[in-house]
Amino acid sequence: MAIYHATMKSFSRGKGDSSVAAAAYRAGFDVLDVGTGLGHNYSRRHGVAFHQMLSPRGAPSWCLDAKKFWNANEAAETRLNARVCREVEVSLPHSLSADQRQELALALGQLLVDRFQVAVLVAVHKPSNQGDQRNHHVHLLMSARKVGADGLGERACAEFDARQGGGTRALRQIRKDIEQVINGHLAMAGHKSRVDHRSLRAQARDAALQGDFERARTLTRKPMRHLGKARVAVERKAKFTAEMHGVGGKEAVMSLSRILMAHMKLSGGILHDTPSRHNHAAALRDLRREQLSNDNDAAPAAWDATGNPVSQAKSRLAGASVPSGIHTPYSGQTRHLSRVARLARSTGKDAEMLNAEAKLIEDWLEAQREVAQQALEVLRLVPGIQIEPEFQQAHSALVCRRVDSYASKSFLFEDTESLANAVSTYARMVIRPYRARMEVLNAQAALSEHGNAPTSHAAIRARRALARSKAHVSPRIVAIQNWRINQARQKMKEACESLEKNFAVPKLEDLSADVPRNEANESAAQQAGNWELTIRRPRFAP
Incomplete structure (x- = not known):
C-alpha cells in the first residue's frame, strides 16, 4: 500500500x-x-x-x-x-x-x-x-x-x-x-x-459514488498524523523497551525481570510484586466505583445533619462550575438546579428544596431574561429590521416562567438554557452582515480623508483596510452568512418548539377553573365589557 x-x-x-x-x-x-x-x-x-x-x-x-x-x-x-x-x-x-x-x-x-x-x-x-x-x-x-x-x-x-x-x-x-x-x-x-x-473522506465519498463500497469502508478510518522528528526523538528517549529475539527469548526476559526485582528489594527500592488480581480491568472498576460514591456523597449536599434543607444559593451561583474532566454545554448553575429538581422529585420534598434554592432560581431566571433582552437589543441595532416571528416566539418562551415544571419535570433548566444559547447565536448571526457593511462604509470614509495624498502610508493602509472589509461582503461570504442565519433560525425554532411542547404553560382558562367565581360580579363585568386580569407571582409552597 x-x-x-x-x-x-x-x-x-x-x-x-x-x-x-x-x-x-x-x-x-x-x-x-x-x-x-x-x-x-x-x-x-x-x-x-x-x-x-x-x-x-x-x-x-x-x-x-x-x-x-x-x-x-x-x-x-x-x-x-x-x-x-x-x-x-x-x-x-x-x-x-x-x-x-x-x-x-x-x-x-x-x-x-x-x-x-x-x-x-x-x-x-x-x-x-x-x-x-x-x-x-x-x-x-x-x-x-x-x-x-x-x-x-x-x-x-x-x-x-x-x-x-x-x-x-x-x-x-x-x-x-x-x-x-x-x-x-x-x-x-x-x-x-x-x-x-485527497483526504480520506473525499476518497471514501468518491469510492461510494462509484459503487466500490468495500474500498469506501476501508477508507473510513482515522487519518494518521505526521509526528515529526522532534516528537519522535522525545518518545524514543522517554520509552524503554526491552526485547529478546531468537530461541529462549522469553526465558531470558523472565530471568532479567527476576534479577532486577531482587536487586531493587536488596537496595530498598520501591519495586514490589504486583498482585495477580490487580490488572487494568480491576483498575477501571475501582475508578468507576469511586466516581459513583463521589456522586452519591455530593447528591444530598443541600441537606444538613438533621435532614433539613440548607440554602446555598449565593455560594452556588458564585462558585458553581463544571467539575474537572466533565465536558458539558450547560453552566454549573443549570446542572446544579437540575440535580436539585431530581432530588426533590425522588424525596418528595420539592417545596422545601425549591424554597431553599429560591435565590439561585431567581438569579438563574434573571440571567435567562437578560440573555433574551440582550439578543433583542442587538437586533434593534440594525436600522429598519423586521423582527421575525420565530424570534418573537422564542423570546416570549424564554421570558415565560414555568414554575409548575421546576420539580415535576426533567431537563427544564437544560432545555431553557439551550433556547437561550440558540437565541443569542441567532442574534449574532443576524447582526454580522450589518456590521460587515458598516465596516466597508467606515473604510471608505477613512480612505476619502487621504484624497490629497493617495501615495502616503496612511492612504495605503486605508486602501488595504477597505479591501479586507470588502472581502467580508463578497457574494460568497454573504451566501455563507445567510446559510448560518438559516441554521441558527432553525435551531432556535426547534429549541422553542421543544420547550413549549415539553413544558407547556397552563392556559388562563385552566388557571381560572380553580378560582371561586362571583356570578353577579362576572355578569356585571361582561355587560360592561371591561375585563381586568391580575397575575400574581407564584410562590414555591407545598
Missing part, C-alpha cells in the same frame, strides 16, 4: 533559520557559512542515501555545487526577516527499489525546477534504524529566488504567498502534480498501488 505524504514549509531568517545549515543537514556534508562564519558539520550523520543539485537550463555551472550555491543564496537575502528557502518533503513508496526511488526523487525535483525556475537540492533519506522501515522520503530544498543565466534573480514561488485562498490553491495544485509523478513511476515499475493527494 502506497501512502501519500507531501508537505511544504518555509525557512525564515527572522526565526533563526539558515539555508546553508538546512542544505548541510539534508545532504549530509560539511560546509562553512561565509556570511556568519559558522561551520555546519553533518558528514557523519546517517540516513542520507543520495543528494544532488538541480538547476534550470542555462544557469551557471556553480549552481550545481551545493556548498557554493547555498552560500550565494544566503548572501542574496539582505533583510533580517527574509525568507531564505522553501522545502517540499515527499514520502517515497517503499515498494520501489533504491534506484527507482532515486529516479522518482530527481523527477520530483525537476518538476519544481521547471515549474518555478529555482534551484533544488534533492536529498533522499533512508528510514531510521529505530523507526518504520518503510519511511523512505525525499527533501526538496528550493531557493527563494529564481535562477537564470546571471545567477539568482527575482523572488520565486509568489503564488504560495497569495492571499484570499490563492496560496492554498497553489499548494493543492503542486500536491496534485506530485501525485501524478509518483503514480507514473509506480505504473512504470509494474505496481498496481497508487497514491491519492
